[in-house]
Each structure stands twice: as structure tokens, then as C-alpha cells.
Amino acid sequence: MSVNIPSEHDLELLSAYLDGELNDRDRQHVEQRLIEEAALRSALDDLRATVSLLQSLPRLKAPRDFTLDPALYHSPRINFYRLMQFSGALGTLAATLLIAFAIFLDWESGTTQKQDTTSQSSSAVAIVPSLTPLAQAFTFEATLEAEGEISAAMPDAQGTPTVLYMQASPSAPATLIAQAEEPAFQPPAAAGAAESSAYSASPQPQPLEADGAAAYDTVAFPTATATVTPTTTRTSAPPPTPTLAGTSTAAREHESDEQTAENMALPTEQPSMKATAVLVAPTSAQPPPVPAPPAASSPAPEDESGKVWVAQLGLILLLVSLSAFVWGYWKARH
């Protein structure tokens, strides 16, 4: 009589059947085969005996205690990950504050700059009371574009062009002054073109004001400088920067008059000066152009670098802190 040797699949079924891990269908199938196949029954008995032998293995006693030394394991490692989470959160907060501080510095410097611009142009407030820094810069550039023609329009080089450039840009580089010191003399016929050019270059023509403002506006116009004395021209000029004063020969010539010119820009405080300026106004037959306001005073380079440094430090701290927080959180969870 031949005995069918159970296959590996049959042994696996028998093993699971022995452990009660077969579903009903497979269990009924195996039980049916066990009835019919003696070899399968013998294999099942062998499996059962083997498992019984393994189950007879005794429980061993540990050769020593595996307790942990409280001195070495007093605080669980979990505290380390929690510490990382806490440090990360704290660093994120600090980084946020740093970035906010940098933004505040930038905002405050912008506000101060705006206030400075307002105070600087207080002498010219009657001229351009509401120019934004961007508009000021644009006006400044527009004036720069027209400066050559303005210079050419000057009938003489008696310091007038220089004063004009000072008015346009208190912080103008020395190149401006150099151009002013070498005016290209052209026939007076070109003056009209220069005037119109300078006038059209102004982006925000200001309405003619009732009192001295119109006079100050016209004073800044090249035509006024051509017909009025240089003192009149300096009426709307803001105080020149030391660089300008040092590089401009024309500015040095009229250095003593600059304070007077500045004071004259405050019509409410210096009514007599205003009257002088008003007297100048009728000499200009041209519409009142808008002189370029003083350029916005740029923040000091060290302030800019400081703000950038604070912002960069904040960003780096933010990245590191977030990484530490995420890592600590992940390790604590897993």
C-alpha cells in the first residue's frame, strides 16, 4: 500500500490546523482529508509531538538581575527628545521675535526717513509738501535728466547752476557738481527749450499757491536764476551736504548765503524773507514748475547691514529651531 507523503503545502495546512488558525472552509477540508489519508494523520501526530516537546522546555531563570542602575538611568531618554522639542519651540519663538525686530527696524527707519524728509523739506514745504520718497526720487532723476539743459540755459556761470543742483539733490554725488561747474554755454535762445524741458521733467507739477510758495517755485526755475540774483536762486535750496560744499566752488562762493536761503524757505517764520521772494515771483513769466525736493536721506550703510544681519540671524535660527522641534517631535513619537 503506497503512502502519499504530505507536501510542504499539506504540512503548512496541518501546522495551521494544529494551531487552530485555519478558516472554517480550510479546516473542514483538512479534517475531511485526515479521515481519508493516514499519512496526513501521521504527519499531524508528528507535528503535535514536536510542538509538545518544544512546549515542555522549562522557563529559565535569569542568571542575574537586569534592573537598571538609577544613577545611570535616572531620567529617561524621552526627556532628551522633549528637551529638543522645547528648545526648538523656544528657538522658533526667538527667531520670530528677531525677524519681527528686523522688520520693525526697517519700518521704523522708513518712518524716520519719512519724518526726516518732511523736516528737511520743511524749508521747502511750501514747494512740495506731499511728495512721497518714491516721487522724490523720481523728481530727482527727472531733474538730473534735465540738468544739462538747465545748465546750458544759464546765461552765466555765476554759481547759479550749482545752486540748482544743490536744490535738486542735497546728497547728490560730486559728479553733479562737476557738471555744474562746467556749464555748456549756449545762446540765450536755447533757454526757453531748457526751461520747458526742466518743467516737463517734473512729475508732479504743483498748483500755484497763494502766498510765497509760488515765489519759491519760480525761484527754482532756471528762468528765475537767469534773471534774478543768485541769492534769490538759493531761496529754495536746502542746506548742502558737506560733500557738496567741499566740491562745489560755486557753493563755497555763496556759503555764507546758504543759511539765509534756508531761512527764506520758511515763509511763516521769516515773513520779510518771504516778501523778498514774492518780489521775485513776478520776474518769472513761466508757469511754476516744481523743483526737485531734497532726495530722501538714505539710511546709513551700517544700519542696513545691521538689519540684514538680524534678519539673517533670525532666519537661520528659525530653520535650526524648526528642525530641532520636528526632529524631537518625531523621535518622541517613534
Added chain:
Amino acid sequence: MDESTLIQAAQHGDIESFNRLVLLYQDLAFTVAYRIMGDSDSAADAAQEAFISAFRKLHQFHGERFKSWLMRIVTNACYDELRRRQRRPATSLDALHSTTELPEVQLVSDQESPEQHAVRQELSTAIQDCLNDLPPNQRVIAVLSDVEGYPYQDIVGITGLPVGTIKSRLSRARTRLRECLQGVRELLPAEYRLMDDRIEQ
């Protein structure tokens, strides 16, 4: 103090509570490690490492059975030690082919005579030798299922293996163990010799 209270205290860093858990489970951990590793020193090292790891990972324990959770850590510690052996084949071969020596303090039961104790120890050594001949992946399943009596679902939780893999490995392990035990049938108790008689027929 019950087990859950000890676990909660240990999770808050109470090392004394954790050590009480260690005392509760260290025999089980050592036994499983010994059945898998095959020698007392490696088993003690694996068990110690498992308890250290358990203390460090205790915050990850969330309400499942602590015994199964601990067995998973013990099994992983044994796997780590077996992998270290594979990286040191000379040491590994020496350890695998040496005659199994049971731990000095080994049997929990104290109701048997010295002769019975000797026979039982010899049989245990023979079975352990057969276990040591199994591939590690089959050995772990055989120890968890047949020595420790874990159901399949618990073995899934401990090893992370699918049920089908566990069934297959366990069947092959049992087949190989049966063949191995045929060679030591003179050591087997009478009830198990019937198996040998059937095999011979």
C-alpha cells in the same frame, strides 16, 4: 502596585517602578533570548540590552500588552545580536557549533528528583540544539509560537511579519525540528517515542 501603575510611573521617569517591571519579566525575557540565541552569555546581553531599550522607548508604549511589547524589544535585540554574529563569522560558528550549555540557574520547577532533573536537562539540551540548527528567522517564530505559546496575531505584532509568512516559517521550522529530534529519540519520553516508531514504520 499593579502593572499598569508601574508602567505609568516608569513612563514618568520612575526608575524604581521600571525595575520592578524588570523583575517581573526578566526570566521570560532571558528565556526567550536564550532559546533564540542558544547561549547564556549572549542571551543575558540581549536581555539586558532589551530592558535598557525598553526604558528608553517606554514613552512609545500606549496601552497594548506590555508583555508582547517587551517581547518585541527582546526579539529585536536578539536579531541585532545575530546580525553582529553574522558580521563575525568565526565567532558565530564557534558559538553555533558548541554544545548548548544551560544556564546555571535554569529550572523553575523544583518538584522533581535529581534523576528527573538530569533527564529533563538532557532533553532540553537536545531540543535547544535542534532549535539552534534552525535558520534564525524560523527559530524566532518557533520559539514565540511553540516555546512561549503566542498566537499568530501576537507574533504578527512582535515580529511585524504577515500571518502567511509566519505560517510558512513555522511549518518549515516544525518539519526540521521533527527531523532533528529523530536523531535523539532515545532521549525522548515514552509518549514521544511513538512518533519515532511511526516514522520508522
